[in-house]
Amino acid sequence: TAPSTTQPEPQKEEAKKIGLVISTLNNPFFVSLKDGAEAKAKELGYELVVLDSQNDPAKEMSNVEDLVTKNVAVILINPTDSDAVGNAVKAANDKQIPVITLDRGANSGEVVAHIASDNVAGGKMAGEYVIEQLGGKGKVVELEGIAGTSAARDRGQGFNDAIKASNIEVVAKQTADFDRTKGLSVMENILQAQPEINAVFAHNDEMALGALQAIKASGKTIMVVGFDATDDAVKAVEAGEMAATVAQQPAKIGSLGVENAVKVLKGEAIEKSIPVDLQLVTK
Amino acid sequence: MKKALKEFLIKNKSFVVLVIFCIIVSIVNERFFTVSNILNILRQTSINSVIAVGMTFVILTGGIDLSVGSILAISGAVVAAMVSQGNNAFIAVIAALAIGAALGAFNGLIISKGKIQPFIATLGVMTLVRGYTLVFTDGKPISAGSSEAASAFSNIGAGYFLGIPLPIYIMIIVFGLAYYILKHTRTGRYVYSLGCNEEATIYSGINTDRIKILVYTISGLLAALAGIIITARLSSAQPQAGTGYELDAIAAVVLGGTSLAGGSGGIFGTVIGALIIGVLNNSLNLMDVSSYYQLLLKGLVILVAVLLDRKQKK
């Protein structure tokens, strides 16, 4: 086991530091989460250290270790993966630094709170919306996120669970790597292959917006449902181009994270599980 | 006549690979060989093609350019930002191209004058420019907006002329120009000579530093052009645009039979290489191959294609 070092003495300056290890900043969703957290920290007068794991659990582990070395007071982790984050959480636990997980949970290690909206539920919400709009039957295309990421898995699972009961058929299921450009070209190709498509569900708004361009260029009318409610997507919904997007309120997750971290610091009790509402953004 | 054809096919095995591949896909999926899908493939290929042309220049000199994806991203961000601020689309495009060319020239400068190996120099620039793009965009997409300028701009990527998408014209012009430069001009000859034997080229009185700076500038310029096309198509610039595009471009060049050691190969091969990759992506989508198997098959096709195309042993 690790050599136990003496517990960090709370130094005046560093006691105000909160660490945030975020899975990636390559995606507007997580950028919003970070922005929310930063705004809250500023408001409450705390310094927030943000480290980017670049979707790599090994980097995430290093980031947590570096925060431990830095001696931050609380660590907010937005895990890259619920399993893989376990040992990183334990590393913080070893040094008695409280951990709060955001958006994704941790399957092992001690966590004082988990703040999230459920990806599976979000997928389900999108599925139900599609069923309702298509009257329970039709052909849909599913644009998947980066293969092997938990967001892609969970959103896909929720969506497919929901439509299982209906007569809706997934006629094509292809990855576009959460990327708008890929969303465009993959959708173009699918449009060539499938004469009839009623709806598209994309695992994030970036892909949805790419697909939207492809559909617009093809002249067809196909309903597009995205996920994340990024600014661009909400605008597209308002303009009537996109049908809906599932809002996870990432900024709220971030700001709740900091708010609760501060409570922990002050010794206040907090809820173990803090849900953030999902919303379906439609026109 | 027949002999010439045979020789052509032996020399251009990648062309044979492409044709056979297309025939197989056409049989499996009847939607593949339609005018609309072929235009679709060509339009999708245009991005990688434009980048791969620049990469061909660089690779012919024995170099490599990993920074194209990042240059694509910053140019896209700049053009989108300028258009969204109501600037004239033409001016925005020129500015973005200038930035791409300047970054390429910077690559060329540190490689030639700084004597850094191209792989690591452009790796450094790739990282640096990606970081700067994230700072510039604050990590968020930049929409070109819906002004008149924006809709003029979006034509570059989404417009048509005589029923054929504009990016296809751009690609053809780029290919044609590059082919001509490499085949028929002094500069082209120097590029090959430099790739074959740098020292002998210097001894022949040629300023090889200038050639190096030039090829990286061309690569940067074309990466920026690709960035403009993408941004115009999407009417929006992504901070992460172009990630990993360098590998696709290099793959196109090498599949086309150009040697990474420099000095041999050419644009015609790159056309074929880019088309192989484009057809592959399209056909895997058309046949609804699951994404895991797509990667598997892509790797396999790359290996088989280069194995078939390899130089005969003495």
Added chain:
Amino acid sequence: MKKALKEFLIKNKSFVVLVIFCIIVSIVNERFFTVSNILNILRQTSINSVIAVGMTFVILTGGIDLSVGSILAISGAVVAAMVSQGNNAFIAVIAALAIGAALGAFNGLIISKGKIQPFIATLGVMTLVRGYTLVFTDGKPISAGSSEAASAFSNIGAGYFLGIPLPIYIMIIVFGLAYYILKHTRTGRYVYSLGCNEEATIYSGINTDRIKILVYTISGLLAALAGIIITARLSSAQPQAGTGYELDAIAAVVLGGTSLAGGSGGIFGTVIGALIIGVLNNSLNLMDVSSYYQLLLKGLVILVAVLLDRKQKK
């Protein structure tokens, strides 16, 4: 004595870069130069180091191995799957190493016998193996579980001996062995010889194909070892693990002064190169540099380090 030191420093500029860098960081941040942080850096560096050692062998022959990240992922997945099914940790580790070595040997085979350029061959294998890893894991992480075997296994990555993390020992052993092989065995000399002048090496009666197969096998084996360490540290294997690691490994090798053209450089440089990258990552985190600026600075440091380290012009 003094002269020897001076010569050492001139020959090993990357070492000077590292030392200066460490001094600056120590001044800026007093937490940097503590035992616990140094152990922390070393442990973090171990993954990249182990891969970079294999990459050094490959690059010394004038090759390159882009498939290390994918090999890391499949080995990690295999070891996690085996341990979770209750197999003995030792057997699981051996199996994972064997798979890494076999994939490396496959790289070497198509490069030597198939005469494919290393860049494109390993790019193909990288894509193919990533696809297979996704198929194998069904795109989901594989947890090693919490059996006794699993906790024995997790020691490889998370355990300590005499207060020092085990991965640091592994790294030191790998460095030592590699140094010895390259300096003092025939194989090592042939690696340099092949990288310097392949034809002349063949004329000397050396089977260069065997050397090539060997270096890629070593690279594959060490990538697998890195995969095992990561998996053990995280007690779980990710299908996307190792993405982009090839670039970090190559950067470490080149920062250490090994030429991508092959034939010159060595393990000592790679140690330094890996440490530069490790210290950079750690110190940027310690100094609260925002992640966008981290990328920017990383690119800058790579460029500055290689500029300082470049060979003096005649």
Added chain:
Amino acid sequence: MSDSIIKMKGVTKEFPGVKALKSVDLNIYKGKIMALLGENGAGKSTLMKILTGVYEKTTGEIILNGKPVQIKNTREAQNMGIAIIHQELNLISNLSIGENIFLGREPVNSFGKIEWSKLYKAAKLIMDRLGITEKPETLVGELSIGKQQMVEIAKALSLNAQVIVMDEPTGALTDKETDSLFRVIRELKAEGRSIVYISHRLKEIFQICDDVTILRDGQFIAEYPINDVNEDKIIELMVGRKLSEQYPRINCQLGENLLEVKNLTNAYVKDISFSIRSGEIVGLAGLMGSGRTELARTIYGVYGKDKGEIIVQGKAVDIKSPGQAIRNGISYVSEDRKGNGVVLGLNIKENISLSVLQKLSGIFGIIDKKKEENAALDSIQGMSIKTSGVKQLVKNLSGGNQQKVSLSKSLMTGPKILILDEPTRGVDVGAKKEIYDIINQFKQAGMSIIMISSEIPEILGMSDRIMVMHEGRISGCIEREQADQERIMRLAVGQREVTI
């Protein structure tokens, strides 16, 4: 006749588009030295590469000690006791002399560790025998071309082979080293070993060889005991006709000073001053490593200068690159044609035009292909370059023909001052004569020519004036009439002249 250890019978080799060997026979006798002669491109190197497993033959037979054998690679050849010194250097520049000599055969202990002391001791032994004075730990890359050639020879000797093929081993050697080599060759012969000796220096052939085999155009022409032929006969067999006098020196009207060098100094050369007039050939002699090549390259702008002036036609010029040198009318033909003389991967036409594309292209730098091809054809004719066409890759030319391409490339720039660094190294007698004629032609046209050569007869035969270098300095300058071999050698080893 004595026993033949190796018989090659009816050996044919086809390269794509070239039939390099057409049913060639070769006998190698035990304890004898066989000379293998022929013009550039006759197929000598190709035949020897087949014997040593570098190339596979198309048809034919190799009989070793009465038994037919298949030789698939170098290692097999070595195992059968056949070693070769290749025409082009094949050394590993990043390894030491000792490591190069024993590459592939390093002594190791039971742990697989190389026994360095053993290796270097053994290397020292062989090096002593050849008179190589460098430390065996020295990196080969730091040696001059001539010394590298000696290492190449040491490497072949270390193999202890029964048959040693030497493909132009003396091309880069000075007389002193050639002497050590010949001494060793005679010792080997005395030990009963057989040697195939390829050279374009016919004098050497008569010094050491026992028999000669002559090839022409890939065909076997004749085999004779050396005593049955003389130099003229050999030349006739090689080129298929008689040749006139070897060194056709001509006297020209000397014109103005075209080039003047004053106090030129850098890391390689010290305080060099000389001048050369229009229509003059200055021979530059010196031992290997005396700095002749460096001087040439400093004038040509490859190396920077620390001090001194270069004056072309009375005007001081600033030359920082070969491009500037060419624009100032200076051209240089390198001694290292593989390294920087020609671009092996380009074809003949592209090589010949490389330095003058500016003149051969129009607007936007578009190359006038017709003009380019004509220029190349002119050169091919003027130099008698043996090739299948202007589009043949220079890589696939024989060594001598590559040298002619290198020369053509320089002459294309229309230089006023031409610096030739070992211009006839590896060039056959016929072609040598042609090159001398060409040099004279340009001399007559008023060019100034500096000719660096390690062949003193060539220097004596061609030059109007001879400069000798020693350790980076000019140790003396001799008028043609007063020059002889001995005086040149005295200056070359640094002895100041007593007389004059």
